[in-house]
Amino acid sequence: MTELKIRKRALVVEEIFHEGGPAPDTPLLRGAAIAVITNPFAGRYEPDIQWFMDDLRPLGLDMAKKLAEALGGAERVEGYGKASLVGSAGELEHGALWHAPGGYAMREVLSGTKAIVPSSKKIGGMGARLDVPVTHVNASYVRSHFDSMEIGLNDAPRSDEMLVALVMTTGPRIHSRSGGLDASAIKGEDGLR
Template identity: 75%
Template structure:
């Protein structure tokens, strides 16, 4: 399979001090790591694309480590995650699906014992396209307080023959989460759902 040709990387970190109501004791930190890479399948249909997932695995691990470092470097501080891809117009949605394994397993590996599936989304779009990446708790997808989204995108990406790959991590629940459901303190950790 082809080498990964990276055009640019970006890491964005938000620190949320207030959402109305009382300020939290600890601010919420949310971050995204974005990579713009050449799409080796742009402009043509290729039946067997799965091998590129193996090529992306070390890259996914590197990107996850960079994001974790930007959020303070402590895997135990991360409570939520998600991933996504924007495929340029000369590609197809399935090319974005190649990020599922390398992006998801990379975050689960560096976070240690994360049990929940990594929420994901993808779309085809041109430069400046925005993508709302869903976020869920790292150990139980049904923890309602951690249902969130992080919008990503870059002004000049993806070009038609590129893909923008993204990882998202958060350090906690939405500030003032209070709509019930399974709490993080109630996680059983049996199946990644509850």
């Protein structure tokens, strides 16, 4: 076990009024909570890395709480996703350690969500950008909520760091009209439909 070292954090909220068509009654909010942390495995191969997920859990929970609050409260959140960006001295598997702490944190804060939390991860240098996939919190097949948010910071990740992120949205894409399962028709049995 090691002490989690956070260099910086950011909280970003986009307020989307339209995508070229008529403005909805309520703008869509799309937000990201980002943390830049030291990668304790940078520069070497370490066979035993799972313990670091326990170190990440409190950070994930704090990020999820702050992000939900920034979007007007957990009850307003309809979409979510997570991602990690590993600096060049790390490996992709280090980014995979964010899956459980990030995903379970959002599920705890949003209580009762059924759908798997989609994710992305990659290796990148300072200023790299990452697209975070988003799906509906209760049914992955709700096409109107298939979305993404590009995230990144100009000075992260350094080679011995990781950038971890959570993304939440308050509704479907603005002007969604691609068909598929409607959010009002979710059965909520399996996280898919």
